[in-house]
Amino acid sequence: MVPEDAEGDCLSLMTDEPINPDAIVEIEQLCGRHVTLRHVPSELYRRHMREVYGLGAEALAGEGASPAPQEEGGPPDVGTVRFVRELLSEAVTKGASDIHLEPCLEGLRVRLRVDGLLEVLPVPTDLSRHSMKVASRIKVMAGLDPSPSKAPKEGRIRYEGRDLRVSILPVPRGEAVHLRFLAPAGELPDLSGLGLSSHQCTLLCSAARIRGGLIVACGPTGSGKSTTLHVLLRKAIPLTEKIITVEDPVEYELNNAVQVEVRPKVSFASALKAVLRHDPDVILIGEMRDSESAGIAVEAALTGHLVLTSLHTEDEVQAITRLRQLGLSPGLLASSLRLLISQRLVRRTCGACRGTGESGGVLCTFCGGNGLKGRIGLFRITRVDEELLTAIESGADETRLRTVLQQSGAMALPDVGRRLVEQGITTAQEVTRVLGDGV
Numbered sequence: 136m137v138p139e140d141a142e143g144d145c146l147s148l149m150t151d152e153p154i155n156p157d158a159i160v161e162i163e164q165l166c167g168r169h170v171t172l173r174h175v176p177s178e179l180y181r182r183h184m185r186e187v188y189g190l191g192a193e194a195l196a197g198e199g200a201s202p203a204p205q206e207e208g209g210p211p212d213v214g215t216v217r218f219v220r221e222l223l224s225e226a227v228t229k230g231a232s233d234i235h236l237e238p239c240l241e242g243l244r245v246r247l248r249v250d251g252l253l254e255v256l257p258v259p260t261d262l263s264r265h266s267m268k269v270a271s272r273i274k275v276m277a278g279l280d281p282s283p284s285k286a287p288k289e290g291r292i293r294y295e296g297r298d299l300r301v302s303i304l305p306v307p308r309g310e311a312v313h314l315r316f317l318a319p320a321g322e323l324p325d326l327s328g329l330g331l332s333s334h335q336c337t338l339l340c341s342a343a344r345i346r347g348g349l350i351v352a353c354g355p356t357g358s359g360k361s362t363t364l365h366v367l368l369r370k371a372i373p374l375t376e377k378i379i380t381v382e383d384p385v386e387y388e389l390n391n392a393v394q395v396e397v398r399p400k401v402s403f404a405s406a407l408k409a410v411l412r413h414d415p416d417v418i419l420i421g422e423m424r425d426s427e428s429a430g431i432a433v434e435a436a437l438t439g440h441l442v443l444t445s446l447h448t449e450d451e452v453q454a455i456t457r458l459r460q461l462g463l464s465p466g467l468l469a470s471s472l473r474l475l476i477s478q479r480l481v482r483r484t485c486g487a488c489r490g491t492g493e494s495g496g497v498l499c500t501f502c503g504g505n506g507l508k509g510r511i512g513l514f515r516i517t518r519v520d521e522e523l524l525t526a527i528e529s530g531a532d533e534t535r536l537r538t539v540l541q542q543s544g545a546m547a548l549p550d551v552g553r554r555l556v557e558q559g560i561t562t563a564q565e566v567t568r569v570l571g572d573g574v
């Protein structure tokens with residue numbers, strides 16, 4: 136039984152087991168209050184239990200605290216194993232992309248990133264007593280040495296058909312653990328599923344058919360650039376083309392591409408040089424960071440390769456500026472750049488409760504009550520036409536470039552957002568959250 140509410144001398148409890156009247160009497164005698172017991176479906180009971188006592192409270196109850204470092208190395212106890220399993224299962228149920236375990240002043244904080252936003256997971260108040268065992272259990276699952284790390288470590292876990300990248304960071308209070316779900320390519324949506332209009336899909340696909348040229352996706356971290364480029368590779372490039380990707384790290388596994396992961400000892404530039412010797416038609420460069428890679432990429436784009444890359448910039452104009460800063464001359468840039476993608480991600484209105492957060496008087500289980508579930512992209516796709524090409528070639532400043540872009544006819548992101556709000560796909564608050572005020 137879990138307490139649900141207490142007011143004056145009344146205590147209400149919930150259970151998912153058949154109600155035993157004798158038990159009610161006994162509880163009333165024990166706590167000196169009038170007790171009402173409500174029978175609820177198991178799922179509701181378990182969710183409430185987690186909210187009150189925290190995730191894995193039952194699993195950890197009765198388990199001893201973490202051993203001192205010198206005693207480390209023994210098999211993890213059943214409770215810890217169960218806690219980690221419940222944590223992974225909760226993350227999968229919520230559709231989280233990341234799990235963060237962070238030793239902090241108040242104990243061990245557990246957070247999930249769902250639809251791009253971090254949320255704190257309620258955990259038992261004494262979870263920090265088990266933090267070392269939890270970290271060592273995760274390390275064992277990831278094939279790492281379970282003893283406390285002195286240096287950052289990386290490993291992988293396979294959980295119910297999903298791959299997770301595990302990263303351990305030693306911190307003064309123990310170890311910070313980060314788990315990232317790696318999406319298998321099977322889960323990649325179609326171009327239209329990303330939120331692209333049919334006109335934008337056509338623009339992208341026709342740009343992807345031309346050999347030679349550079350396609351740049353821009354937007355802040357977490358705006359979905361990498362997903363867009365991978366979907367483009369998977370859906371718009373036929374198997375008659377050889378695709379090679381250079382990424383840090385590989386996030387989506389594609390079955391139609393050779394994927395190179397840049398490791399600390401291999402720079403983007405040296406990986407790119409090796410990739411070019413493998414006779415590629417299409418090259419994806421995860422992110423253009425240094426002038427050497429930018430030079431090689433443009434060289435490849437000008438010699439008959441389609442090159443896709445992303446840049447962490449606010450918009451297309453800043454992307455052009457960044458490429459110039461990477462040492463690309465206006466002439467080279469103008470002759471290689473084909474298409475610019477600017478994008479953001481907004482959360483979608485929950486389809487189950489239509490954004491109300493509840494269905495049939497109870498909390499919507501699909502969105503957890505916030506009325507939003509899943510995400511959709513806001514896109515502006517700009518083909519580098521004669522006018523933009525001339526502006527880039529003549530080294531036009533940002534103001535001039537912005538004017539040319541506005542005149543290109545592609546809808547600006549705030550307008551795309553407004554249209555999605557009108558269609559009930561997302562909310563005005565969500566668009567403002569992502570694009571900022573003044574929208």
Ligand SMILES: [Zn+2]
Pocket residue numbers: 485486487488489490491492493499500501502503504506507508
């Ligand atoms: Zn809902």
